[in-house]
Amino acid sequence: MQPSTAAGNDVDPIIWRAIAGNSVQIPPVGSRVYYFPQGHAEHANSGSPVFLSLAIPPFILCRVLSVRFLADSVTDEAFAKIFLLPINQSDDNDVTINDDDADDDVEKDVVSFVKILTPSDANNGGGFSVPRFCADSIFPRLNFVAEPPVQNLVIRDIHGCIWEFRHIYRGTPRRHLLTTGWSKFVNSKKLVSGDSAVFIRKTRTGELYVGVRRATRGNDICQRWTSTLLRREQTSSAGTGEVRWRTGQGRVATEAVAQAAEMAARGMAFEVSCYPRAGWADFVVRAEIVEASSTMFWTVGTRVKMAMETEDSSRTACFQGTVSSVILPESGPWRGSPWRMLQAFEHGTVYDTALDLRVATEVVVEERTALKQLEFGRLSVVVVI
């Protein structure tokens, strides 16, 4: 099975990471991971996958053979295709090439800024109000002696397509704005208020990039606090029909899940597409994390803490909670599966950001979590406290 190229060209990993979010974890080539078919199935776009053989283990140890960083041609979402080879438990040493230093270097090579779009930003006929920090740190400096100070920005999106924006500093009081070109971008990407725009600058070359993140709605706990309902959906029966892809939850074909699980269970190399989205669980998890968790004695009352990024990636906040139930299926096809074995009750959380997380303090977190389930914004790690 060759990794298919039909989904488009590979994305520069540096840009990919900046657009997907800095806390997204993609296991490096050579590392050991566990593949969770149940988690994969949760990403299917319709129904439950059909497994030809009934004996699909709940988790399968694999080695990462390759990783491709890609972009969804319809939604612009960053996603990764990971090529996995099932391996034995005894094969327990990572063969990762340790290039952490190199990674750090290149990561410092970009600077990025995320803004959640206001209604004014996303309105038809409107421009984009550029926060001061973005204008100063990302965009080229304007010539402020001109009247008005103005320049044309040439920015590439995740596909490498070029977009042009007029960047002007005007108004009383003065502020930075993107005018001409912005509206076309918003319409083309089908952005609505609540979505985010990511502006990225490669510090060495000065090249500019722009990415989008869709507002997380319609999944799990996120659904409860969001006040923006299905504004992207067809509002009247005679609507334009152009935004229908918004209704689909999963991004992965049901049959692709079934096929991957089948091949994994047979010990054959297989490929999975991972869409890192807030509120969706990773189903390919570093083996070290799974193994550390499996040695933990989970019991009701265990207190846990979860670090996660806010939606605009500007800060990291914490969930704190108590495990309220531990469920390991005792029968059925998934007997003994740790997937979503934990359910936590959240309490007494201290946040260092106010806006986005405040409503969540009032709800019971019902997600069952093995390790990385309670995503909100993006979860980075679970710590027992």
Place this chain on the structure above:
Amino acid sequence: MQPSTAAGNDVDPIIWRAIAGNSVQIPPVGSRVYYFPQGHAEHANSGSPVFLSLAIPPFILCRVLSVRFLADSVTDEAFAKIFLLPINQSDDNDVTINDDDADDDVEKDVVSFVKILTPSDANNGGGFSVPRFCADSIFPRLNFVAEPPVQNLVIRDIHGCIWEFRHIYRGTPRRHLLTTGWSKFVNSKKLVSGDSAVFIRKTRTGELYVGVRRATRGNDICQRWTSTLLRREQTSSAGTGEVRWRTGQGRVATEAVAQAAEMAARGMAFEVSCYPRAGWADFVVRAEIVEASSTMFWTVGTRVKMAMETEDSSRTACFQGTVSSVILPESGPWRGSPWRMLQAFEHGTVYDTALDLRVATEVVVEERTALKQLEFGRLSVVVVI
């Protein structure tokens, strides 16, 4: 395996048939059919499917367990989900409920009209020039004493969504036009000149329906005579990106093909999605047709005739030709497969329509055909002459 419901609601079979085209053949529930994995694979949207087991027979006898008439939520194409159970050759009697009479009755219950859109019809800011016959036979009669004669039409599309069009009879000389509402429809359905609109009226209730058929381009012989190139594609790198689905050829996920073929080979019930499109071969074919063809001694020089509908379904035309080669693979995974075993050379064709088929008289038909391959417009049957 339950037929999934995620693709949308079922379409009224009468409306479905009128929109798909009257010559589209969907095998009835209970009938025996042959499933051709190779033909199915030709409908995959990327690469070649991965077959887990290598022994996939080239054709598998099945019984039709159920048929669902559906509509693609993105392209509005009519397609069918057919649920098939592999059966033995000895199980040779159809269990079809003979409801031909009933079918005939209901088919007479609708009247439809197809028009290929002119540039003026598909232009932005333009209306739709309603042919006289359509206005007379499909739309409600206007009040011609009014000045101008005008009415509002309320028409449902294949999804049941309501569209409103202003139908006016004006101009000098007088003619029927759809004005207000038409442009929104064209933009929403992404119609371009060359595509077709189908207007349907249920004679009993007077209810109106509208469907679309995309111009057949990019496949086989159709590609050679069409002069309209990829006008729907993104023209600039900063384009809107809204028409990208036009680039995809197949409509079926590669993994779905692999899974269906696997299950068919194992004798398990499976489901396939069939998109009846001109230029694409049916991969689920009535058993009687396949068996009749397999008793035929095919040889180079055999003269064949093929009836087919013109694109606007108004008339039936004929291809005539001579078999120029007969190829049965002698080795490889598809040894002995009849799929596309015939290649025909076209000659001396007599058409009873002029416009759409005339260029095809000048080309060599290179398609290899088992039975139903030389689709142009829509092929209905091959006859040895």
Place this chain on the structure above:
DNA sequence: TTGTCGGCCATATGCCGACAA
């Protein structure tokens, strides 16, 4: 510092009859 609003201008949309194929 930055989100939203009303004003105002430019452009695009879209209805029309004229005319010709």
Place this chain on the structure above:
DNA sequence: TTGTCGGCATATGGCCGACAA
């Protein structure tokens, strides 16, 4: 009968500073 065009009215897009949060 019907496809295409130019004219013209109107709607929408989109840039602007004012003002307030």
